[in-house]
Amino acid sequence: MxxxxxxxxxxxxxxxxxxxxxxxxxxxxxxxxxxxxxxxxxxxxxxxxxxxxxxxxxxxxxxxxxxxxxxxxxxxxxxxxxxxxxxxxxxxxxxxxxxxxxxxxxxxxxxxxxxxxxxxxxxxxxxxxxxxxxxxxxxxxxxxxxxxxxxxxxxxxxxxxxxxxxxxxxxxxxxxxxxxxxxxxxxxxxxxxxxxxxxxxxxxxxxxxxxxxxxxxxxVVKRINPRQVPTGKDVTVIFDPRVARGFVGHIAGAINGAAVARKSSFLRDRMGQQVLKSGLSISDDPLIVRGPASRPFDGEGVSGERLVMIEDGVLKHWFLSTSTARELGLETNGRGVRGGTSVSPSSSNLALEPGDISPEELIRSVGNGFYITELIGHGVNMITGEYSRGATGFWIENGELTFPVSEVTIASNLKEMFMRLTPANDIDRKFGVAAPTFAIEGMTLAGR
CATH class of the missing domain: 3.30.2290.10 (PmbA/TldD superfamily)
Known part of the structure; x- marks a missing residue:
């Protein structure tokens, strides 16, 4: 060894x-x-x-x-x-x-x-x-x-x-x-x-x-005999932490300096502006002891520090490597990662910081809505923010999870989804991308 x-x-x-x-x-x-x-x-x-x-x-x-x-x-x-x-x-x-x-x-x-x-x-x-x-x-x-x-x-x-x-x-x-x-x-x-x-x-x-x-x-047993639900607009959707982590990955992609330089991010012109609901923050810290995605230095020999990428809803930083930073007229923040022979910016220990209420309280507050446990397909346009994906999960009725649901599609725009996001307090930081359960209001659900 x-x-x-x-x-x-x-x-x-x-x-x-x-x-x-x-x-x-x-x-x-x-x-x-x-x-x-x-x-x-x-x-x-x-x-x-x-x-x-x-x-x-x-x-x-x-x-x-x-x-x-x-x-x-x-x-x-x-x-x-x-x-x-x-x-x-x-x-x-x-x-x-x-x-x-x-x-x-x-x-x-x-x-x-x-x-x-x-x-x-x-x-x-x-x-x-x-x-x-x-x-x-x-x-x-x-x-x-x-x-x-x-x-x-x-x-x-x-x-x-x-x-x-x-x-x-x-x-x-x-x-x-x-x-x-x-x-x-x-x-x-x-x-x-x-x-x-x-x-x-x-x-x-x-x-x-x-x-x-x-x-x-x-x-898996809870998923037996799923139903479809009627098509509806203005549906509140709750993301289980498993799918919430993937959603936070979309945020990371939108604030990646390489995407900004290529003009392939829908947030490319939003630096210093509000992109999440007030009170919400997203942090990135490569120096967490025993962190799942920690690194003492990046792929160029630069030590990053903890950054609040989005603070109180306001976009503060891009993920930057040296060449990407130079292209944008900025300085690297130690997020360069080796991929083969190239260096590109990427997150480290990324977290959507938790809210104050429990997942159970969040579900009760919804009344009727949709709790997602799995997303299907890749219907996300990072240039425009258009979002449309197949989903399975459970119907929320009178503030409780009831029957399993499948063969439905949820749709909205990421810009609007970011501004309507409400997190619970159950974050699990053992993953490189960490996110609590969260709710997003005002989504379209296509069912039967």
Missing amino acids: SSEIDSSTLLSRASQLIDLARKAGADAADAVVVRSRSQSVSVRLGKVEGTESSESDDFSLRVFIGKRVASVSANPGFDLKALAERAVAMAKVSPEDPFACLADEASLSRSYPDLQLLDTTEVSSEMLREAALAAETAALAVKGVTNSSGAGASAGMGGLVLATSHGFAGSYMASRFGHSVSVIAGEGTGMERDYDFDSRLYYAELDDPAEIGRRAGER
Whole structure:
């Protein structure tokens, strides 16, 4: 385990690669190694269906010559000198990019905190198998569950090794463990499917597999014999936390600096203006100890800080990497993430901050409405904000969840939805995107 975690050799190779690139004619360069170690076991109906194990250290070198840039990738064992010379040769014939550059030296992290992201617990394939079987067995034991779509358990770690030609050198690793199960209730055309899962940085903090299985079984049984409901306008819709997290992802996409620079965000002209209901805030913090999406520095060597992206409903920040920030006439806020050979801005530990009332109180306050547990399709236009998606869930009647609902569509515009959102207080911050249950008023529901 220690040899897998120790990144000193990789950091040395990355530094050598930069030196060779400079000798070959590069003005500046950075080298990154994306590390990955994983193993998983999947089971179905009590039998192992698959066992997988993988590990990789993927190198990328990015070189700059004036305003020209080129990137190349390689696996371990490559010839350092040949790779550096190839990257420089490519850069010499590349078109100019006025915004591509390394992060400013002044913004680089010179020291960074230990965020306790790595759990070195050894998890064997037998332990994974037993966990997956326990989750499936518990789910199948729930009355009304008729079949299994499978269960799984996984363990792994990943991280980043980064060196730049202007003095940054650092690395970090983070672990990740998970349990999941998916089951079926009902028969024939009346079958329904649902699932549950848990994912944590630390193995000991995972929910018990049997508890995950029980929750999945109970969720799917409640979905048996769904109905359609009449088409209606001005319907209040409540988003279960599971789908609420995805909705907050739409907000993150709309305030991503890359989308703003491309003019593909419906919020591109709204900086400093109110985009959420007053009193609502969205925060992003990469430095949370044991945070699910924490990182001591970003893909360019810059340490981000906690930012309130939207404060009291007012848009305050974009997610920015160095090149995106330069294109917008701004400065990076440490949100650059490596994706292959490129760097693009992204959130870290993103949260729609909770409200003051419980989910039960929020449901009671609705009277009649629709509680969504699953969304279907991709009917979201991030340029205009138009929103239309298939949905399943439960009808709310007299402030209580009643019968299951399926085959309906909800529609509105994200601009209006943001301004009509009311959050509950049940946020769960174990996910990289965290959101409480919330209600959105005034939506259109297309049913029978």
